[in-house]
Amino acid sequence: MRRFTAALFLIGLAVLIAGIYQQMSFYGASVNLGQAINSMAPNQVGSANLVTSVVLAYRGLDTLVELSILFTAATAAGMLLHRRKPATKTDPDGGFVLRAGSDLFFPLLVVVGIYIILHGHLTPGGGFQGGVILACAFFVPLLARPGQQLDQRWISLLEGLAGAAFILIGLLAMIDGAAFLTPLLGKGELGSLFSAGSLPVLYTAVGLKVGAELAGLLAHLSAQDALD
Amino acid sequence: MDMTLVLYVGAAGLILIGIGGIVLSRHLVRIIFSIALLESGANLLLLISSYRDGTAAPIMLAQGFPASMADPVPQALVLTAIVIGVGILALALVLALRVQAAYGTLDIRQMRERMEQDIAEEAGIPMLTSSQAPLPVSPDNGDKS
């Protein structure tokens, strides 16, 4: 009986979603906004990656809200986890291959992460992708040496400073009377590393904040007691 | 065969599997898997709206911008949505850890029974049952999908 009602429910849901496809037209009025941004963004913002100009310049406030959502989730998760007591049992230490491999991986991942963050306005990439890679770079050595812990005070400090830097750069634009998070520092030459004004600086702040947050969360989660 | 139709079927299928998993699963971790699948399906659905046939990625190439580019606004929104999804996932998994520490089980039916027992004990009244209540969960059911 339960299987029958479950199948009925899923069939009804599939009919609803198919009905939405009939009604929804994907090539509607929102095309005009995208085409307008495609034609005006290189001259207004000066970044070669148009998605970056949308994320940081045209919809910068959404990025700020996303950073606060991520901060809330990571802080709430950190509050719910137990503190690690030093006398509890830990997993056994990884072998030589794991330790040597993770020590070799660490500088590579840090370089790749910083590269992706800094070139976010030129190639696909940016603060979020590079931040995730940096978080994994700082977490992989913890997998090889389970007793080690990251220093949570430095991580919180870095995260707070990076978030404050993002908001401060946004507020600096208001000094001259422009709107919050207007790009500063001029446009520069399209396609070079020092172009698109304050966008690389904003993405650096975003990358450091996301990286520190996720590394702290992963370290805290891996320091819990396993159940068996 | 239109690529938009194929991808729409994929997104709809993921959303369907996600919602079906949330409604029909009994283990909390499987519900969390289904939430992640539902988010992935919704992101794919949102990104389909940015695609036109014959366009290129909205990134400058060596010889300048391509003639016709895809819409960058849904791409920026989906970027945000994916990162928010991982934040939600982290909080959900930590909550599942604490729920197991508090109730000792991750099966939602046993959890509900123990919650009702706790509430009844706190209030000092016997637990409410009815003649039509479902039979108690037997411990050998394991977890079904």
Next chain:
Amino acid sequence: MAWFALIIVIVMLASALAVLLLKDFLSALAAFSVVSLALSVLFVLLRAPDVAMTEAAIGAGLSSLLFALALRKLGLWRSAKDAA
């Protein structure tokens, strides 16, 4: 190009079903990583390389890592053969 997208969509939907139907949580985690990988290939086909990179890094990387850590702390990290 539509045929390639069709194959990737079939792989993705089959793996999504496997996430729900597999008893063993370790295998469900592997199927979930396959869903993320197929999704990032679809994002490339939709002309969104930025989003594809984010999905590959976060979905197949960080999300699976979070699940693996949580499964370990919940005591669900055994495959079916170990329990015997």
